[in-house]
Amino acid sequence: xxxxxxxxxxFRGTCCRPVKELLSRIGxxxxxxxxxxxxxxxxxxxxLKREIEDISQKMLTSTLRDLERDGFVQRTVTxxxxxxxxYELTDLxxxxxxxxxxxxxxxxxxxxxxxxxxxRFSGYRPAAPHPNDNETHASI
Amino acid sequence: xxxxxxxxxxFRGTCCRPVKELLSRIGxxxxxxxxxxxxxxxxxxxxLKREIEDISQKMLTSTLRDLERDGFVQRTVTxxxxxxxxYELTDLxxxxxxxxxxxxxxxxxxxxxxxxxxxRFSGYRPAAPHPNDNETHASI
DNA sequence: CAGTATCCCCGGGGATACTG
DNA sequence: CAGTATCCCCGGGGATACTG
Numbered sequence: 527x528x529x530x531x532x533x534x535x536x537f538r539g540t541c542c543r544p545v546k547e548l549l550s551r552i553g554x555x556x557x558x559x560x561x562x563x564x565x566x567x568x569x570x571x572x573x574l575k576r577e578i579e580d581i582s583q584k585m586l587t588s589t590l591r592d593l594e595r596d597g598f599v600q601r602t603v604t605x606x607x608x609x610x611x612x613y614e615l616t617d618l619x620x621x622x623x624x625x626x627x628x629x630x631x632x633x634x635x636x637x638x639x640x641x642x643x644x645x646r647f648s649g650y651r652p653a654a655p656h657p658n659d660n661e662t663h664a665s666i
Numbered sequence: 667x668x669x670x671x672x673x674x675x676x677f678r679g680t681c682c683r684p685v686k687e688l689l690s691r692i693g694x695x696x697x698x699x700x701x702x703x704x705x706x707x708x709x710x711x712x713x714l715k716r717e718i719e720d721i722s723q724k725m726l727t728s729t730l731r732d733l734e735r736d737g738f739v740q741r742t743v744t745x746x747x748x749x750x751x752x753y754e755l756t757d758l759x760x761x762x763x764x765x766x767x768x769x770x771x772x773x774x775x776x777x778x779x780x781x782x783x784x785x786r787f788s789g790y791r792p793a794a795p796h797p798n799d800n801e802t803h804a805s806i
Numbered sequence: 807c808a809g810t811a812t813c814c815c816c817g818g819g820g821a822t823a824c825t826g
Numbered sequence: 827c828a829g830t831a832t833c834c835c836c837g838g839g840g841a842t843a844c845t846g
Contacts, residue, residue, distance in 0.1 A: 553693015
């Protein structure tokens with residue numbers, strides 16, 4: 527009976543569980559950082575940890591696990607002592623780079639337009655302020 | 667004088683606060699849904715509320731406010747009683763549609779590869795299981 | 807080295823009631 | 827109609843300690 531009422535995505539005609547999932551995956555704090563690091567070639571766990579530096583062990587592990595689970599990353603264990611684990615992009619992971627780069631390029635190209643909009647928004651807007659913009663109204 | 671150690675994004679050479687910001691914006695639960703609705707033309711607040719249906723008033727308001735702030739959406743008030751507020755994509759918002767559609771199309775095209783990866787991942791993996799895959803080991 | 811276990815915090819998001 | 831106010835919850839993410 528009840529499918530647990532997930533909001534049904536509709537993306538310009540095409541239906542959208544996959545879109546929603548991809549969006550929430552790349553919306554994660556570390557995913558894109560890790561993927562772009564791996565774009566330059568395979569990395570050991572400790573390489574990634576060192577290169578990204580601000581990431582916690584836990585988030586590196588769990589983000590990599592999610593990426594492995596979804597098929598973007600291949601995990602290879604070399605059972606030595608100490609153990610060695612390498613991560614690399616799969617074909618699927620490499621394919622993902624294109625739309626990601628398109629989005630990244632767009633963000634960089636249009637950054638100034640967003641910044642300008644923000645300046646306008648927080649600046650003086652004489653007409654039609656939002657109801658509770660609790661600005662101590664300047665009048666007197 | 668520490669800048670509050672934000673992880674510095676590096677996206678294939680180009681630096682990346684804007685990429686990070688765009689990613690977290692479209693990673694939001696409702697942003698893309700709203701933007702794609704507006705892609706078909708201007709909508710009143712209540713239209714969006716009705717069309718998206720599962721969204722709460724609060725999230726519709728705050729997501730629209732974020733989109734307005736960043737310059738993707740234009741908000742137009744008609745001070746009648748009851749009031750009427752229309753939202754529409756700005757040029758910036760419409761420009762965003764391209765990379766978004768590219769990403770959406772990719773997600774749909776490659777959905778089966780992700781699904782296949784997941785099936786493999788949760789299925790029987792004889793070699794190199796993760797340390798604590800606490801599977802009640804089938805042996806005996 | 808490459809993890810796991812535990813504890814904790816904050817903010818995104820939801821529900822409900824109220825308002826100019 | 828188009829919001830705001832309040833209260834609440836959960837899970838993403840961080841810190842720290844421990845381990846095969």
